[in-house]
Amino acid sequence: MTYLKKLQRYFASVKLAVTVLLLLAATSIIGTLIPQNESPAAYLREYGEFVYRMFSLFDLFDMYHSWWFTFLLVILTINVVVCSLNRLPATWKISFPKIRPFNVSRFRDLSQKEEFTANGSPETLKKAYRRVISRGFRYSRLEDTDKGFCIFAENWRWSRLGVHIVHLSVILFLLGGLMGSIFGFDGSVTIAEGESAKSIKLTNTGKPHGLDFEIRCDDFNVSFYDSGAPREYRSSLTILEKGSEVLKKDIIVNAPLSYKGIRIYQSSYGRIQPKELTVSLTSGKTGKTYKKVVLIGQGFELPEGRGKFLFKGVKRSYDFRGRNLGETFWGLLTPNDGNPIDVMLPLRFPKFDRMRKGDLTISVVHYAPRYFTGLLVKKDPGVGVIYAGCVVMIMGLCIVFLLSHQRVCIEVVRSGNTSRVMVAGTADKNRIGMQKKLRRISRNLASIETHDTVGGPRAQNTRVVYE
């Protein structure tokens, strides 16, 4: 055998398939025990210098994209392709032959068969038998013989191609994955409410990647259940091309935005300094309460000519006499005559400012929280191929597991006034099921009364012959 033929046989072999599948299974375990794609510092801490170097050598920290894992996948692909090229032509010829070949003697030689004697001559049985068989099989034909007749029938001949359909789906998966990693990208971006972004940060390299459109976050909203668990993350996004709005969509987790083959997913969020707040100012002298909507960072006039105020920002926590008062707004009050003083306004304690005993008691009534939204921005042209592979795989598996190529032969031979009937069959899968079917057919046929006997006895001697 030539070297090429040996190679071909090796690459088409089941042995190779089983070996590679088990190697893939075993090595995949490693990647679940060693966390993937963490920072080098974390690994050094966990494993120490020596082990870290060893693992790095084999790319164990990103092993599913390593050269040797990819190599295993490539071998599997070659295996599947060569196996299909090898066996498919023959299977195709068998599945769609010009004439369906049936050989009575082959059926006679089968060990699984039923035999019985039916009342009446073959001619009287023909029509009824034909009807029974055609009900159970999609293809059937009757051939007259010199001693009687034969009925040949079969089902699902083309189901032998099922295996190749499944293998095709494996090829589609590998192809789709390849397309995605070569022609796609995977990145993220954070956008504050009201702002927009034109480029994203790639996940694997950390480098920036420009987009040919702009993403603007008009609004972000997060809602919670009573338990405190998150209920929904929602971003209102607008896509702009050359400054003009082309698409507006709200996205939530599980409902991304799709534009020009690029998909934008809701991933995370964070809080940033609020901009606008409503402040209430109560005058000590007149007792009047004023409400104003102001911006942080923009000074405003206090009512009753009490000076100016400027909100500087908000602190997460504020320690006052040993107690943490929580979220606290911080501002600068500049009276008309005098130096500016710091004013602290804890949100949870609206009457706190009374202690200052100023002309006005200030409190923050309301502010709109401001967020930034964390988006994943991805392009994967291989997804369509992957989905096609999914559909093909499921269909292929259904064909392989649920359908089998069943063939039967009913031979009826004259024997005096009666007929000897043989019911024999094969299937390429599920022999036990085929056996049951043959028995059922045999019983059905045996229970047919012929025109010869009027209300007479049924067929006798249903003898079961099998292995």
Place this chain on the structure above:
Amino acid sequence: MNSANLLSIITFVYGLAAFLYVGAWVFKRPLAGRLGTWTAFIGAAGNTAGIMMRWVESYRLGIGHAPLSNLYESLVFYSWAIVVIYLIIERKYENRIIGAFTMPLAFLAMAYASLSPNINDQISPLVPALKSNWLIAHVITCFIGYAAFAVAFGTSLLYLFRRKNTNGTLNPLNHLTDSKALDELTHQMVMFGFLFLSIGIVTGAVWANSAWGRYWGWDPKETWSLITWFIYATLLHARMMRGWHGRRIAFLSIIGFMAVIFTYFGVNLLPGLHSYGS
């Protein structure tokens, strides 16, 4: 009576059924076997009722969703699937010995769910990532697959432990005296499980793509489900192409089920996006 209480009771019903089946096999008592079947039926009915009740209860709380969203709910569904598949097999093959090897699995799953202090049986609202119709498709298909593999595990154990009567007569519970038929049943359960596991992995990938933007991320849960898939694919190739049968198939089926268990429980001990299962 709420769903959690009912399901706790069903734990003991399954335990009784398992006890009866094992007793029937060990002591060769057909009556115990028949009682086992009845007990299992009652348990399955109660299990079904428990799941439906929990679904309704979640709507009453205003956070309505299918009861498939956490470890407790998945364990309850898993037990249900094992018992239902087993009872169908028992009916079809008229054999109760398999029950001695599968009912204990259903009992263990239910017991873990109902009795372990580590498992929270509160009905909680769905976090954003779980709000998808794919949740139902993915969880149901995966667990039907796991259940079929559990039954295959049972038949494989039975194959390895099967006993012939000392005087060669038929064990009255064992219409399935033919070892070949038992081996074939293991193969059929593996095919059924493999089909559903494949659909489960596929629906998981489609869902992951809509939620996280990638259909496959090699996270521990995904990777281990693939490992399980590879092992059973090996079994199918070895059987269909190399004619492996009997003990070899039984061993592969057992190894495959070990992978199923690790995929289900073991991965929660590893870090990753999928650990919300605990």
